[in-house]
Amino acid sequence: MTDDNGGLRWGVVGTGGIAHSFVEGLRATPTARVTAVGSRTRERAEEFADAWGIPERHGSYADLAESPEVDAVYVATPHPWHHPNTLTCLNAGKHVLVEKPMAMNALQVAEMVAAARDNDRFLMEAMWTRYLPASRLVRDLVGDGAIGEVSWISAEFGSNVPYDPDHRIFNADLGGGALLDLGVYPLALASQYLGELTVVGATRQLSPDRMVDTHTTVLVRGENGGTGSLVCSSRTTLPNRAVLAGSGGWLEIPHFWAATGVVLHRDGREPEEFHRPFRANGYEYEAEEVARRVAAGERESPDMPWAESLRLARLTDRIRDMGGLVYSPATVKAVPLG
Missing domain, CATH: 3.30.360.10 (Dihydrodipicolinate Reductase; domain 2)
Known part of the structure; x- marks a missing residue:
């Protein structure tokens, strides 16, 4: 599911400030690239994609989750949408890095972890601090x-x-x-x-x-x-x-x-x-952790495991x-x- 140079093809769910920061950091990782962005509206997706030169633009999160050009998704929507957006992406077979807090409560986090396990996908809360x-x-x-x-x-x-x-x-x-x-x-x-x-x-x-x-x-x-x-x-x-x-x-x-x-x-x-x-803005390190674990066939990070998010x-x-x-x-x- 990775591109020719061995790095992950990323999709970005959400177009707010932290999504821009993540893409900026990702550019310091030569083997990774952003291939798609999804937003609630096509207009927002187009604007974000134009700013970063991203080829795929989706007017819904579900459409991005189904893209065959995406291996891993960064969920950067407001807190209440972390849970549904993550479930959508995991159930579509994507690995997921989801912004903190992982969800609104422990029940939602448990459901996200269960979905990652059921779909055999990588899932991590984006506690970027731990990887600096x-x-x-x-x-x-x-x-x-x-x-x-x-x-x-x-x-x-x-x-x-x-x-x-x-x-x-x-x-x-x-x-x-x-x-x-x-x-x-x-x-x-x-x-x-x-x-x-x-x-x-x-x-x-x-x-x-x-x-x-x-x-x-x-x-x-x-x-x-x-x-x-x-x-x-x-x-x-x-x-x-x-x-x-x-x-x-x-x-x-x-x-x-x-x-x-x-x-x-x-x-x-x-x-x-x-x-x-930092080599860039700091977000590059958590993205590299995702790539390392996925390449090794692992489904969680030992520095930010599912049990810690729960x-x-x-x-x-x-x-x-x-x-x-x-x-x-x-x-x-x-x-x-x-």
């Missing part, structure tokens, strides 16, 4: 014992977005809220280094219509006894860094979700700075439940917070 050179360095440093056993993690991701009820991040019908858009990054980091997480407590601030969270703080405890303080915000600009602390020192990761550098603080030593810039979905479900926010899979509507 700086993130791999952090993993290696922790694995080598540079800071001892990790016992505490702090991570925050916040940006001051002017309130607009029609903006996607404030619109409940589009799966809005700081937790799903931004909070998945701190949660994923804590899960990676603390193991299975228990939510000890959570607090939130709400949008003026009380339909979505705009600032959420979560305290977690890991299976190894470590703890974490995790914050996300759509109304406040935060320091936007992560700290992993252990028995022998700590790691500081500025802009940890898109990291290009790491500072290692070993007890009793001067700080050591490491720089790991674990993260259950976490966000639990955090939302604590605040009374419920997204309905059938109607993609949200119940107002109390």
Whole structure:
């Protein structure tokens, strides 16, 4: 199913900003190419395809899924459509990289995983952070014992977005809220280094219509006894860094979700700075991971396996439940917070 030079032929579902970023990153991968794009309208598909020189343009996602010129699909639609779009592509025999969060709740994620298994297709949540050179360095440093056993993690991701009820991040019908858009990054980091997480407590601030969270703080405890303080915000600009602390020192990761550098603080030593810039814009690394696993006949990535996506979905479900926010899979509507 791959093209002549051994790379994947990609189809892109959705034409928003992150779809443009993905295609930009993919261009740094010589063996990959984008052969098709699908949108809700033919006009949007044509505009995106013209911008990137993509040959196939489809006015529906289902049409793209049936294209014989596509091996793998990147799903870049708003959160509530991740589930149906992914099922459509998997059932059409395509491998799928789907944007985070993988779906609106754990039930939907479980259905997506089942479809990948039933169709013998690759499926991965696009947690691009885990494949960045700086993130791999952090993993290696922790694995080598540079800071001892990790016992505490702090991570925050916040940006001051002017309130607009029609903006996607404030619109409940589009799966809005700081937790799903931004909070998945701190949660994923804590899960990676603390193991299975228990939510000890959570607090939130709400949008003026009380339909979505705009600032959420979560305290977690890991299976190894470590703890974490995790914050996300759509109304406040935060320091936007992560700290992993252990028995022998700590790691500081500025802009940890898109990291290009790491500072290692070993007890009793001067700080050591490491720089790991992107080859393009960072999205190239997750695309290359998909290609590697597909070429090897594998159906999930060991760095972002299906079990991890299920674990993260259950976490966000639990955090939302604590605040009374419920997204309905059938109607993609949200119940107002109390």
